[in-house]
Each structure stands twice: as C-alpha cells, then as structure tokens.
Amino acid sequence: MVKCQVIMDAMEKIAPHNLAEKWDNPGLLLGNPAQKVNKLMVCLDVNEKVINQAVSEHCDMIISHHPFIFQPIKKIRTDHAQGKMIQTLLHYNIAVFAAHTNLDSAHGGVNDILCTLWGITNTAPLDISYKEELVKLCVFVPRDYADQVRMAIGDAGAGATGNYSHCSFESDGIGHFLPLDDSTPFIGKIGEISSVNEIKLETIFPAKLQGPIIKAMLKNHPYEEPAYEIFPLNITGDNNGLGRIGELAEPMELEEFSLMIKNTLPATSIRLVKSNDKTIKKVALCSGAGSEFIGRAKILGADIYITGDVKYHEAQKAQELNINLIDAGHFGTEFPVVKTLNDKLATLANEKKWNIDIIYDNCSIDPFITI
Ligand SMILES: [Zn+2]
Structure with a gap:
C-alpha cells in the first residue's frame, strides 16, 4: 500500500506537469492525495466500462491519459454519464489522475x-x-568539504547533461571573512579576519531544481553562512513539445x-x-x-x-x-501508451517496494470500426 501522493510524485517524474499545454487539465482530478492505494489501473479514457473494470477489480486509483473532467462542471447530474461516473468513483473511493499533453x-x-x-x-x-531554463551555481567551499558538497548537489540533480551527471568545475582561491559578535564561525575567531583555502565550485542545472539543490548544498556546507551565487543563463536545456x-x-x-x-x-x-x-x-x-x-x-x-x-x-x-x-x-x-505506462509503474512499484498491484484497461476498443 502507498499513498496516492506517492503515485502522483512518480507520475510527475514520468510526465512533468509543466510540459502540459496551457488549455489542458492534467493532475489529480478526483480524490485525495492522502488516500491509500492498493491497486492501480492505467487506461486511455475514464468511461463506464473502465470504471466497471476498476470497481470489479477493487482498484483504488485510475491513471488515464485523457482527463475525464476537462471543462469546469456546473452541475453533477447522476442521471447523466459524467455525473454517474463521479458518483460511482466517489462511492468506491477511487482516485482519478490524468497525464495528458504532458505525457505526450x-x-x-x-x-x-x-x-x-x-x-x-x-x-x-x-x-x-517548452525550453528548460538553466541557471548556474557558484559556491565557495573549504577544500576538505568540496567532495561532500559536490556529491550532495550532484545527487540533487546539479550538473546533469546527456549521459553524464554530477558535472562541475572547480578553481582554487582564498576566502576572507570577519566573524561578528553573534556569529558561531566554523573556522576563525570572532573579531579577527580569517583567510581560508577554498574552492569555487561551479555547476549548471534546470531552474526548477534550484530549491532542492540549494537545500542540499546548505545541508552539506560546513559554514554558518555559505557564500554562493546563482546566475540565469542565456542558454536553454531540454526542448520539449x-x-x-x-x-x-x-x-x-x-x-x-x-x-x-x-x-x-x-x-x-x-x-x-x-x-x-x-x-x-x-x-x-x-x-x-x-x-x-x-x-x-x-x-x-x-x-x-x-x-x-x-x-x-x-x-x-x-x-x-x-x-x-x-x-x-x-x-x-494513443492506446500503446497504456501498456507502456503500466509496465513503467510496475517496475517502479517493484523497485520502491510499494507493494501494490497494477493493471491496465483491457476493455476499451477504438470507437470506430471499419465495415
Ligand atoms: Zn488523445
């Protein structure tokens, strides 16, 4: 069993929300991120047949390609198809998540x-x-701590390019600082100028990773007030569309x-x-x-x-x-994505020990038939 949020986080890695077209409506469309998921179903569309399969197979969550709620809903009539579906899904506590143009x-x-x-x-x-916005981080670290900081920011996603990760450049220098009265300096004494052998560590990463990378850097840097700079770059990373x-x-x-x-x-x-x-x-x-x-x-x-x-x-x-x-x-x-997404999530579930069952839509067919 895992929380719905865990599956949502995994889907964010597979199909990042920011890749969706502006007119789209992906994400958790029904349910609660905190609800428990024991069995998950992957499908192309949420319709009556798919919901029947999900109910009969005791699924707690559906991941569909097409968002079944697309336009704002003004009324939920349970004698109409969409209202009836919402009623059934709520009755059986089945969450619905969509990954649409972001998955495309x-x-x-x-x-x-x-x-x-x-x-x-x-x-x-x-x-x-979508063009990935890139930024550059320069951080000044005492030499003995350079490996630790370099590894931590690399683990958080800094310096990833093509088939390489943890890419960075370093140069030697001397850092100078004067600890003031209320400081608790890692090196040096209050009221005395200190000079320390430091390295300047430089790396590049997507702007969207800035939060976790800076957090990892601060956690692994020995100084009370690490000196660092972040620059926007005039080059872009991954192109998506x-x-x-x-x-x-x-x-x-x-x-x-x-x-x-x-x-x-x-x-x-x-x-x-x-x-x-x-x-x-x-x-x-x-x-x-x-x-x-x-x-x-x-x-x-x-x-x-x-x-x-x-x-x-x-x-x-x-x-x-x-x-x-x-x-x-x-x-x-579009239907080929259903089996592939099913397999991808099953591999993840196995790796992360989610202990959940994953099935896919085996009842949908093309609404068009050729006579
Ligand atoms: Zn489509």
Missing part, C-alpha cells in the same frame, strides 16, 4: 513510444512548446511503411493520403489529434506525417503541400 511531450511518453514502435531515431519535438520528427534506419517504400504502421498499432485500418511516390526516410508524427502540424512536418522536411483525426480539407492540404499523410486514428496512436 515527455521523454518516453506517447510520441516517443510511437518512435520506438516504428524504429524512428534521431528524434526531436515537432512543435517545441508535441509530436516528433526523426529518421528511419533504412528508407522504406510508402506502401511497405504504411503496412508497418497499421500492423504495429491497435488499428484495423489506417487512411493514407498519397501525395507522392517518394521513399520514406524522414518521418514526422503526432499522437492523437495533430492535423495542425501538417505544415510544420513539411517545413521540417518530413517525407510523411502520421497522426489521427484528420479531416477532408486537412487531407487536401497535405496533397497541396506534397507531403504523404497517414491518419492512424486517435485511439490507434
């Missing part, structure tokens, strides 16, 4: 899962909506590529807008409803764009732009 944009999220499924590498976001653009390892013919897309998704059919006969090497995609990025995919040089919910005039636009387009369905491009 996150590293390892919905779009990256599609890239893995289709063998697309060298990827970048199709539409960058919706969709992906990347490359196939080997070019594929359009028909062969289209069949591969169909066969790797939970879709009985896909729709192809064939605009040219080019072989496919550079691929752009956006899970769910991403027609708005057809032009962006073209500008970035994609040979094909894959998304869902494509309308007639959007298909015509792709033809006008001479870019191939696949509508693989909203459900088809």
Whole structure:
C-alpha cells in the first residue's frame, strides 16, 4: 500500500506537469492525495466500462491519459454519464489522475513510444512548446568539504547533461571573512579576519531544481553562512513539445511503411493520403489529434506525417503541400501508451517496494470500426 501522493510524485517524474499545454487539465482530478492505494489501473479514457473494470477489480486509483473532467462542471447530474461516473468513483473511493499533453511531450511518453514502435531515431519535438531554463551555481567551499558538497548537489540533480551527471568545475582561491559578535564561525575567531583555502565550485542545472539543490548544498556546507551565487543563463536545456520528427534506419517504400504502421498499432485500418511516390526516410508524427502540424512536418522536411483525426480539407492540404499523410486514428496512436505506462509503474512499484498491484484497461476498443 502507498499513498496516492506517492503515485502522483512518480507520475510527475514520468510526465512533468509543466510540459502540459496551457488549455489542458492534467493532475489529480478526483480524490485525495492522502488516500491509500492498493491497486492501480492505467487506461486511455475514464468511461463506464473502465470504471466497471476498476470497481470489479477493487482498484483504488485510475491513471488515464485523457482527463475525464476537462471543462469546469456546473452541475453533477447522476442521471447523466459524467455525473454517474463521479458518483460511482466517489462511492468506491477511487482516485482519478490524468497525464495528458504532458505525457505526450515527455521523454518516453506517447510520441516517443510511437518512435520506438516504428524504429524512428534521431528524434526531436515537432512543435517545441517548452525550453528548460538553466541557471548556474557558484559556491565557495573549504577544500576538505568540496567532495561532500559536490556529491550532495550532484545527487540533487546539479550538473546533469546527456549521459553524464554530477558535472562541475572547480578553481582554487582564498576566502576572507570577519566573524561578528553573534556569529558561531566554523573556522576563525570572532573579531579577527580569517583567510581560508577554498574552492569555487561551479555547476549548471534546470531552474526548477534550484530549491532542492540549494537545500542540499546548505545541508552539506560546513559554514554558518555559505557564500554562493546563482546566475540565469542565456542558454536553454531540454526542448520539449508535441509530436516528433526523426529518421528511419533504412528508407522504406510508402506502401511497405504504411503496412508497418497499421500492423504495429491497435488499428484495423489506417487512411493514407498519397501525395507522392517518394521513399520514406524522414518521418514526422503526432499522437492523437495533430492535423495542425501538417505544415510544420513539411517545413521540417518530413517525407510523411502520421497522426489521427484528420479531416477532408486537412487531407487536401497535405496533397497541396506534397507531403504523404497517414491518419492512424486517435485511439490507434494513443492506446500503446497504456501498456507502456503500466509496465513503467510496475517496475517502479517493484523497485520502491510499494507493494501494490497494477493493471491496465483491457476493455476499451477504438470507437470506430471499419465495415
Ligand atoms: Zn488523445
């Protein structure tokens, strides 16, 4: 058993809230962070069927991709679908948490899962909506304590870049200070100028980690009043956003590529807008409803764009732009995240010894069927 908050914290690492689009409504939509969770269910949508599965399998929490409360609710009518769902969830004390566009944009999220499924590498976001703000910390530490402080701030996330962590630079110098009457100096005497061999430790980290990193530094620094500086930087860290653009390892013919897309998704059919006969090497995609990025995919040089919910005039636009387009369905491009998120949470539960059961939605199907 764990508290709902523990699962929420884990989800914050998987799909940080700040990656959500402004219009979105992710997070804990129903329930209490303090409530106990023994069994968790992962799904795409919260609907009557999913709730029935959650109730019959005694789940305490549901994590869905689509937020089932999206617009502000003015009335809760239990004779209407949404009111009835809220009533059932409250009756059985089932919390509901949503990770939506933040899970689309996150590293390892919905779009990256599609890239893995289709063998697309060298990827970048199709539409960058978030650039990580970076800051630099300079802290002055007596030499004997440099390793301790360096390790503590590194453990808190400072100096992480690509496949490296705990990156920093140090230079030697001498620190001078005069302890005043009410001080309790670690080195030196009240009323006497002290000069100490110190190192200047410099490192970079995302601004959002400033709180825990400074806390770790202060906890491990021996001085009563450590001297440190924080500078905003004119460079950014990770880029995040919706969709992906990347490359196939080997070019594929359009028909062969289209069949591969169909066969790797939970879709009985896909729709192809064939605009040219080019072989496919550079691929752009956006899970769910991403027609708005057809032009962006073209500008970035994609040979094909894959998304869902494509309308007639959007298909015509792709033809006008001479870019191939696949509508693989909203459900088809998003449902793969359910099993992957289930597996990710199950691994975490095992590592952290949460002692909870995790299941996933086995009752949802694409509302569209092909006749
Ligand atoms: Zn969606």
